Amino acid sequence: xxxxxxxxxxxxxxxxxxxxxxxxxxxxxxxxxxxxxxxxxxxxxxxxxxxxxxxxxxxxxxxxxxxxxxxxxxxxxxxxxxxxxxxxxxxxxxxxxxxxxxxxxxxxxxxxxxxxxxxxxxxxxxxxxxxxxxxxxxxxxxxxxxxxxxxxxxxxxxxxxxxxxxxxxxxxxxxxxxxxxxxxxxxxxxxxxxxxxxxxxxxxxxxxxxxxxxxxxxxxxxxxxxxxxxxxxxxxxxxxxxxxxxxxxxxxxxxxxxxxxxxxxxxxxxxxxxxxxxxxxxxxxxxxxxxxxxxxxxxxxxxxxxxxxxxxxxxxxxxxxxxxxxxxxxxxxxxxxxxxxxxxxxxxxxxxxxxxxxxxxxxxx
Amino acid sequence: xxxxxxxxxxxxxxxxxxxxxxxxxxxxxxxxxxxxxxxxxxxxxxxxxxxxxxxxxxxxxxxxxxxxxxxxxxxxxxxxxxxxxxxxxxxxxxxxxxxxxxxxxxxxxxxxxxxxxxxxxxxxxxxxxxxxxxxxxxxxxxxxxxxxxxxxxxxxxxxxxxxxxxxxxxxxxxxxxxxxxxxxxxxxxxxxxxxxxxxxxxxxxxxxxxxxxxxxxxxxxxxxxxxxxxxxxxxxxxxxxxxxxxxxxxxxxxxxxxxxxxxxxxxxxxxxxxxxxxxxxxxxxxxxxxxxxx
Numbered sequence: 001x002x003x004x005x006x007x008x009x010x011x012x013x014x015x016x017x018x019x020x021x022x023x024x025x026x027x028x029x030x031x032x033x034x035x036x037x038x039x040x041x042x043x044x045x046x047x048x049x050x051x052x053x054x055x056x057x058x059x060x061x062x063x064x065x066x067x068x069x070x071x072x073x074x075x076x077x078x079x080x081x082x083x084x085x086x087x088x089x090x091x092x093x094x095x096x097x098x099x100x101x102x103x104x105x106x107x108x109x110x111x112x113x114x115x116x117x118x119x120x121x122x123x124x125x126x127x128x129x130x131x132x133x134x135x136x137x138x139x140x141x142x143x144x145x146x147x148x149x150x151x152x153x154x155x156x157x158x159x160x161x162x163x164x165x166x167x168x169x170x171x172x173x174x175x176x177x178x179x180x181x182x183x184x185x186x187x188x189x190x191x192x193x194x195x196x197x198x199x200x201x202x203x204x205x206x207x208x209x210x211x212x213x214x215x216x217x218x219x220x221x222x223x224x225x226x227x228x229x230x231x232x233x234x235x236x237x238x239x240x241x242x243x244x245x246x247x248x249x250x251x252x253x254x255x256x257x258x259x260x261x262x263x264x265x266x267x268x269x270x271x272x273x274x275x276x277x278x279x280x281x282x283x284x285x286x287x288x289x290x291x292x293x294x295x296x297x298x299x300x301x302x303x304x305x306x307x308x309x310x311x312x313x314x315x316x317x318x319x320x321x322x323x324x325x326x327x328x329x330x331x332x333x334x335x336x337x338x339x340x341x342x343x344x345x346x347x348x349x350x351x352x353x354x355x356x357x358x359x360x361x362x363x364x365x
Numbered sequence: 366x367x368x369x370x371x372x373x374x375x376x377x378x379x380x381x382x383x384x385x386x387x388x389x390x391x392x393x394x395x396x397x398x399x400x401x402x403x404x405x406x407x408x409x410x411x412x413x414x415x416x417x418x419x420x421x422x423x424x425x426x427x428x429x430x431x432x433x434x435x436x437x438x439x440x441x442x443x444x445x446x447x448x449x450x451x452x453x454x455x456x457x458x459x460x461x462x463x464x465x466x467x468x469x470x471x472x473x474x475x476x477x478x479x480x481x482x483x484x485x486x487x488x489x490x491x492x493x494x495x496x497x498x499x500x501x502x503x504x505x506x507x508x509x510x511x512x513x514x515x516x517x518x519x520x521x522x523x524x525x526x527x528x529x530x531x532x533x534x535x536x537x538x539x540x541x542x543x544x545x546x547x548x549x550x551x552x553x554x555x556x557x558x559x560x561x562x563x564x565x566x567x568x569x570x571x572x573x574x575x576x577x578x579x580x581x582x583x584x585x586x587x588x589x590x591x592x593x594x595x596x597x598x599x600x601x602x603x604x605x606x607x608x609x610x611x612x613x614x615x616x617x618x619x620x621x622x623x624x625x626x627x628x629x630x631x632x633x634x635x636x637x638x639x640x641x642x643x644x645x646x647x648x649x650x651x652x653x654x655x656x657x658x659x
Contacts, residue, residue, distance in 0.1 A: 059459045059462070135640060135641075135644060136640075136643075138644075139643060139644045139645075139647040140647055141643060141647055143458060143459070144393055144458045144459065144462070145598060145643075147393075147459065147462060148591075148594045148595075148598055149598075149640060149643070151591060151594075152591055152594075152595060152636050152639070152640070153636075155591045155632075155636070156632070156633050156636045156637070159629045159632055159633060160629070160633055162629065163627060163629035163630060163633075274587070274591065275587070278463075278466055281463065282463065285463060315474070315477075315478065318470045318471070318473060318474035318477075319470075319471055319474055321467070321470055322467040322468065322469075322470035322471035322474070323467065323471070324467065325463050325464055325466055325467025325468075325470070326450065326464045326467040326468065328463070329454070329460045329461075329463050329464040329467075330450070330453060330454075330464065333460070
């Protein structure tokens, strides 16, 4: 039932979407647009984190892994596109030649096709999340323990990626791409196309997540967050819901990874491990957990702050990030969106009081 | 076996402080690794001070001084942390996790600016560099023996403190039933603060000892934290015996798997096993019994 406030929301959504879609490419320099595209790709991942943390109350510290799987799938495709044009004039990716492989490993082979790469970038993380979810949620591992287990997953994944150098490129990751779908990646118009694709994907993901949280399913998720045991006593089995939403969240992270890689030109274990995974959580926290727009806003703000800091005073970035973690938790538990709402409510209250004061005054006269 | 024991004792030492702050108090302190790092840097500073003061001959004594000092340094940072930050977040574990992660980032950057981004080395004192020859082909480095005995002593001390003293009684009372303890006149806030300081101080001591095993850098702490949490979770939160068993289990498994594959693969296998194990016993080896739900 479309009421007035949701019409307003959709209008705002349409306006922001139009600005990102048409105004930003025209107004921003290529460098800035590329940065924005990167942030918006990450915002898709933040939506996923918000879905499980903000709405379902499970803190995952392993989302770097899902992001990484998506990113690596795309990177494998891009690397295979280089083909014989690479450093060693072989069909093998360059790092495989260094590491003495003579044949393409089996899991690399299907990645020649864009559609398979893209599909596995989304489905593989979802599958991975489903497996982990089934294992942990069925034994009722909750809250902090879930966070620690997912953190261990992030550690394991980055160790694996570093350790299996012949197959994954080791610490350096996979980089040095040439083309996507036959288009030159160094070309500015191709980068612009990637940006547009990212905005589209973000728009679709946003609508999808909004549909989930506004549906009856969203109500169950909120119930899991607020009182899981009570839900269980009412006859619901939370496991299925949790696994489902964790898988969706993983898929969104994978999609983000697949969009991130061609724009940035590299994926490496440093995008996967413990540190990036926990940083992703703070994007959502800064924007405001439990609000989808907050997740997007927070991602863009924190990442913009990061690139601003690393351009001007790199040493202070960690201080800033550290204080951000502390102050968000202590002072702004609902993030930017929460602060905005609070301010709006405050103003309204003030206005109402003023109005009633004026009315009183007139009555007296 | 001996190697496994040595790895286990290192893990246990790392997890001991965490078993108190996380296990007993339920505080997720992500800066625990950084408190260890503070201990390691304390050892480094002490070593340099002794080198300057006494030259090469007398410098070996530094370690005996470094141990209590690192306990004190990390303990007071922990006390400060509890008083200013963690106190406000009791009962909100996920928020604590994020806030203490922020603290860990700040501590890392502080150390990076104070000591540089490169790793520094702490030299073992001479009395720890030798080897104890048991028979041909079987020899134990003094350092590893020292760590094993030190860990055993530390565990014994903590055990005595928790179960045989008045302070320990109060700590256990507060962690078991805070409201009731408060009613009976236990100063719960004070006990919380000192318990946390104790756990943090132990982290400092662990860091001090670990500095002998490898070089120390601003990100050293981060490498330990997951291991330490795994030990506590595997053992069962809230039980000291659990931490001991968890440390032994993970240490021995790690050495075992490393022996027939690579170091990273060993770690991967161990973590997978831990996750699978939690399927079977979700609350660890030594679950603490209580009737509360949530």
